[in-house]
Amino acid sequence: MIKVIFCLRRRPELDAAEFQRYWLEQHGPLVRSHQEALGMVRYVQCHTAYGTMTDRFRASRGAPEPYDGVAELWFESWQAIEDLAKNPAARAANKELLEDEKRFIDLANSPLWYAEEKEVYPG
Numbered sequence: 163m164i165k166v167i168f169c170l171r172r173r174p175e176l177d178a179a180e181f182q183r184y185w186l187e188q189h190g191p192l193v194r195s196h197q198e199a200l201g202m203v204r205y206v207q208c209h210t211a212y213g214t215m216t217d218r219f220r221a222s223r224g225a226p227e228p229y230d231g232v233a234e235l236w237f238e239s240w241q242a243i244e245d246l247a248k249n250p251a252a253r254a255a256n257k258e259l260l261e262d263e264k265r266f267i268d269l270a271n272s273p274l275w276y277a278e279e280k281e282v283y284p285g
Contacts, residue, residue: 163203163236163237163238163278163279164236164237164238164239164240164242164243164276164277164278165234165235165236165237165276165277165278165279166233166234166235166237166274166275166276166277167232167233167234167274167275167276167277168232168233168234168235168272168273168274169229169232169272169273169274170185170229170230170231170232170233170267170272171229171230171267171268171271171272172230172266172267172268173265173266173267173268174268176266178210178212178230180266181230181231181266182209182210182230182231184265184266185207185209185231185266186207186209188262188266189259189262189263189266190205190207192258192259192262193205193235193259196255196258196259199249199251199252199254199255200235200246200252200255200256201237201238201242201245201246201252202235202236202237203236203237203238204234204235204236205233205234205235205236206233206234206236207231207232207233208231208232208233208234209230209231210228210229210230210231216228229272243276
């Protein structure tokens with residue numbers, strides 16, 4: 163299984179609640195609508211839990227401000243990802259998703275990468 167990990171920072175004009183609401187209620191269904199064209203196996207949104215517990219946890223480790231959330235997009239294989247470039251429907255879906263992401267994500271400050279999951283402890 164191959165994942166895209168996308169650490170999201172919100173656009174500066176949005177507060178955390180606006181960002182999370184848009185991401186879940188607008189962007190999430192849009193991603194879901196393109197699942198077949200993109201060959202995604204799974205899509206997960208991890209929304210940051212703001213508040214005292216997160217603040218104390220960060221402070222105990224000297225950690226920086228958290229991302230506003232992390233998206234995980236799961237694919238069957240490297241080949242499945244490579245095949246997307248040959249698929250006009252996938253290219254159109256990616257274009258539409260990027261245009262929507264520009265509405266709520268600070269793309270220049272939101273790193274993303276491919277990852278291979280290595281299970282350390284079964285769960």
